[in-house]
Amino acid sequence: MRRDEVQVTLLYVFDELESDLGGTVSMREHSQVPESVTTIRDELRDSDFQVEALIAEGNPADMIVGVAADRDVDHIVVGGRQRSPAGKVIFGSVTQSVILDSDVPVTVVSVDAEGEGGDRP
Structure with a gap:
């Protein structure tokens, strides 16, 4: 393609x-x-x-999954930040919810604290 x-x-x-x-x-x-x-x-x-x-x-997770379903997407890519286990419990995890609720494959791209991607080729 x-x-x-x-x-x-x-x-x-x-x-x-x-x-x-x-x-x-x-x-x-x-x-x-x-x-x-x-x-x-x-x-x-x-x-x-x-x-x-x-x-x-x-709700970010609901919106991502909903827009993906409405647009009949083939794949979702989300940026994920590393959080402590306690941080995930307190704040939840949009990425985790998208992975669990989506009917299509989800790719998670690591994002640092400033929202920028890691090293790029």
Whole structure:
């Protein structure tokens, strides 16, 4: 398959947080899309991939799995950070939820604390 035949959906999800006062707080209003998202979008386009960039708000794992199902994707790639076992219990793991809930293969790419990938060839 040629790169120009591959459709990439790049999805960034703003988390929606529960408020102690009831309801939810939108993080989208107070945050910016990380530069890493626009950088990867531009790099994929420069490499002749067809890329559609989407922004969503809600539970990240649910949004990723839902968008993948709606678009009938063949594969999901997610960036994963290394967390301690206690950190996974306290904060949950989006990556783990996507792996468990997805009906398609999931590839996890290691991402450091700043959101950048590791060494690239």
